[in-house]
Amino acid sequence: AARTRGRWTDHPEAAEHLVLGRPTLPGAGYPAKVADFLGQDRFGLRDLTFRAAVEAPATLTAARDGDALAFRDGSGALVCTATLTAPERPAPIVPPTPHGFTEVGLDAMYAAFARAGLDYGTGFRTVASLSVAPGEALGVLRGDAAGTVDARLLDGAFQIALAACGAQSLYVPFTVERLTVLGRLPGTARVYARRDRDSGPDSGLLTASLVVLDGDEPVLEARGITWKRLSAAPSGPAAAGDTGHGHRPVPA
Known part of the structure; x- marks a missing residue:
């Protein structure tokens, strides 16, 4: 059965991301936690929304209800939400040549x-x-x-x-x-x-x-x-x- 809850107390990605001198979990850290939570390396997220800062040290929890995923900090405040989806194949993208850059x-x-x-x-x-x-x-x-x-x-x-x-x-x-x-x-x-x-x-x-x-x-x-x-x-x-x-x- 798919996990419905997750919990993290260690956030190494915050140690080198200092906001006003304080270790802060970057928004880019949440997809990694989703991958860990799902145990998958292929997934999609829709309407991934960063709602509040999380400073380390901190406890972060995730709860899944159907396709809805919600992260909360140790106080219970909602800090990030997203909807889980199947991965979509990107449209073919050919990056331009560096000419003109x-x-x-x-x-x-x-x-x-x-x-x-x-x-x-x-x-x-x-x-x-x-x-x-x-x-x-x-x-x-x-x-x-x-x-x-x-x-x-x-x-x-x-x-x-x-x-x-x-x-x-x-x-x-x-x-x-x-x-x-x-x-x-x-x-x-x-x-x-x-x-x-x-x-x-x-x-x-x-x-x-x-x-x-x-x-x-x-x-x-x-x-x-x-x-x-x-x-x-x-x-x-x-x-x-x-x-x-x-x-x-x-x-x-």
């Missing part, structure tokens, strides 16, 4: 995260290369893959998707319309992301979709990832690429 300096990108109050440890700096064009981004992820959906690699894919949106202030993930996992994320993967809506960098909401490829084979697709802005756009050229994935508002 501009390479992004990764040191500057991660320095901008830190200035916004989000400190990524070495394990979370999984973007090995990144190039952008208007509304698009191409990147390579490298990291020590742990489990089916390594939170650090998926967070890196989110970073690439925000680069496609040209985010220049602190945005946090709020919801993902559809997330499909077709296999384990490899230690080296390609990512192609595109902006879904033509909203400027000053918008309060940004939406993008992405695919993670193992060679030419898609292993994860996320459609309709929406981030909401939690701080005003910082000034200066160093702000480019400033994104942020913690759930807690961070002053600019």
